[in-house]
Amino acid sequence: MNKPLSTDLIQKMDAYWRAANYLSVGQIYLFDNPLLRRPLKIEHVKPRLLGHWGTTPGLNFIYVHLNRVIKKHDLDVIYVTGPGHGGPGLVANTYLEGTYSEVYPEISQDEVGMKKLFTQFSFPGGIPSHVAAETPGSINEGGELGYCLSHAYGAAFDNPDLLVTCVVGDGEAETAPLATSWHSNKFLNPVHDGAVLPILHLNGYKIAGPTVLARIPRDELESLFRGYGYTPHFVEGDDPMEMHQLMAATLDTVIASIRDIQRDARANGFKQRPLWPMIILRSPKGWTGPKEVDGKRTEGTYRSHQVPMGDMSHPGHVKILEEWLESYRPRELFDESGRLRPELADLAPRGARRMGANPHANGGLLLADLTLPDFRDYAVTIPKPGSVIAEATRIQGELIRDVVKLNPETFRVFSPDETASNRWGAVFEVTNRCSTAEIVPGDDHVAPDGRVMEVLSEHQCEGWLEGYLLTGRHGFFSCYEAFIHIIDSMFNQHAKWLDVASHVPWRRPIASLNYLLSSHVWRQDHNGFSHQDPGFIDHVMSKKAEVIRVYLPPDANSLLSVTDHCLRSRNYVNVIVAGKQPSPQWLDMDAAIAHCTRGLGIWEWASSDDGGEPDVVMACAGDVPTMETLAAVELLRQHFPTLKIRVVNVVDLMTLQSQSQHPHGISDEEFDALFTRDKPIIFAYHGYPILIHRLTYRRTNHHNLHVHGFKEEGTTTTPFDMVVLNELDRFHLARAVLDRVPGLGPGVATFQKFIEGKLSDHKRHIRQHGEDMPEIRNWKWGVNEG
Secondary structure, eight states, X not given: OOOOSOHHHHHHHHHHHHHHHHHHHHHHHBSSOTTOOSOOOGGGBOSSOOSOOTTHHHHHHHHHHHHHHHHHHTOEEEEEEOSTTOHHHHHHHHHHTTHHHHHSTTSOSSHHHHHHHHHHBTSTTSBOSSOOTTSTTOOSOTTSSSOHHHHXXXXXXXXXXXXXXXXXXXXXXXXXXXXXXXXXXXXXXXXXXXXEEEEEEEOSBSSSSBOSGGGSOHHHHHHHHHHHTEEEEEEEOSOHHHHHHHHHHHHHHHHHHHHHHHHHHHHHOOOSOOOEEEEEEEOOTTTTSOSEETTEEOTTSGGGSSOSOOOTTSTTHHHHHHHHHHTTOHHHHBOTTSOXXXXXXXXXXXXXXXXXXXXXXXXXXXXXXXXOOOGGGGOOOOSSTTOEEEEHHHXXXXXXXXXXXXXXXXXXXXXXXXXXXXXXXXXXXTOOEEOOSOOOTTOSSEETTOOEEEOSOHHHHHHHHHHHHHTTOEEEEEEEGGGGGGGHHHHHHHHHHHHHHTTSTTOOOOBOEEEEEESOGGGOTTTOGGGOOOTHHHHHTTSOTTTEEEEOOSSHHHHHHHHHHHHHOBSOEEEEEOOOSEEEEOOOHHHHHHHHHHSEEEOGGGOOSTTSOOSEEEEEESHHHHHHHHHHHHHHHHHOTTOOEEEEEESBGGGGSOTTTOTTOOOHHHHHHXXXXXXXXXXXXXXXXXXXXXXXXXXXXXXXXXXXXXXXXXXXOOHHHHHHHTTOSHHHHHHXXXXXXXXXXXXXXXXXXXXXXXXXXXXXXXXXXXXXXXXXXXXXXXXXXX
């Protein structure tokens, strides 16, 4: 075996590793006596033991070895960890290198600071047990497994000098998002992207059971990763000195391979997808921990997954802990003041080369504003409301095209094979779909340098985009509305990250996570019930107001205004829901900007209350609900000319909440001025009706609010039949007004019969002809239906 480490260096590296392990165990267990200057007693141990030990020594082992190659080659490296609760290790290493004390000066590099370091871990008022936004050097939340490798590749895109080391736990490797993310190497271009070094950490067990990849034969495991397109390098064993030499030799080989790949591609251009190296590290779970506890083997088993001795009142457990901590020989590691000895501290890189201090792991430090075209230049000319038909997201796609063009290194589009389907085809005028895999004649806009990231995995797209944003760039994710639910949990984690990061003073704001949800519930008539689900909005709206924004622009010009706003925003999750089908356009650009700025407002041109008190408020949010509301208003105005109707359109859902609940919320006085204090409100809403009630339950007139929306009625049918099935159509909306506005006179019965006749005609027509009635298909605002 090649032995690149001198006797002196290997001893120092092993000591540094022991120091990280000591600090990791201390965080899990110790409340006091951090340097064991006194015999350990039960009162020195935390009353509640939280944290995970099993994966931590392996993470510490990798960290010290990365420090060596960073210093040797002056590398720019960030450290992404998938093993969810390996937090003690990352905190320990950033403390040893000095970063932790720089961002948290109260956690000083001495005995007093060490005690605070230990006490804060998994402790009220402290930090979580997993890698989180509070952890320097981290770009992802470690509380949920599955996303680390997608995040790592997202961080590497357009970062040519960055090496992203990503540790994948063998438990995490069993998750669906992670299993897919191995294929990210088919999208990494060595000419202009950085490199990702995956390290599969096999320690054999999850919480209680064995892991899949740790239990397949080595040749099968090697074949698996060669099949994925990697060159695997194995580092296996449990003897520390042998493992140090093997890991050092392997990293030297791997770094040389990465540099050769990049050097060749950057000198000679991209030729074919390279076989990127990866490392498979097999080490005991709970390495260097207690061999046995209470007569049961612990190191190398699932028993070391979390806390090897959970009940410290058990006879002998304090003694086991003391012997465990003393096995790291802390007096060799820390001086009398509690500071890491200088000869060991010298092993860490300096300044921004420290992985905890790398600016890529605090992406707001590197974030630059996008160069944005003027969205007004894409405006649809609208002589009068409803007179023009356009596809809103196609217009938006022209704006996105030019954002791509103007920001060739800091903006990418992500979509699960739906960029063209969602009408963003214009982007292919300036770029292509990215692929470094084989490209054959007949492929449509596919190239190694493409900036459209398409793979049929919402998980992968989300993870890539999050990694891209977290390291200081910008992007947009377009998706079918029904299937964005696939990444519900990933959205959860990112929203929580943004919430926590906004309260961490040294974290800088990053670009917002922007979603376009199109191919939405009301125009998934051809795909049917499986594609009909607007519930992602409800999921998003459950998160903190400081983080989330939801927009339902009714037409193309309002969509352009909202898109520009979202691209300029920071630290939000912006959800835009917009249709891609030809639809009436309502607002000219000036009106659209004013309307979107307010977030909601009265459409006086569609109202008949003449600025006075209305008999009924017809409210709407969403493109199809807006059209059906206006069609209902026209019917009512035709049959009941004296009925005073107010039309209120809502773009920004958060405006419906009170100001105490959301910063976009309007005051009670404003709400009452728009919706009245006592008149019926018929609200046509894009999604599930209950959300509108949730947002408005504190308002004065909530008892008069009647919401029509998606009632989980769907099938393969015509567009208009979809709204009829859910009673969101013009006829049901108009009838709802008749049911709630008294004193409309003898014409009510006649109009009721008219509505029933129209609904009957509709049902008969679609079953006979397979399409909606001409008067529905050809309806335009301002033209009487007769």
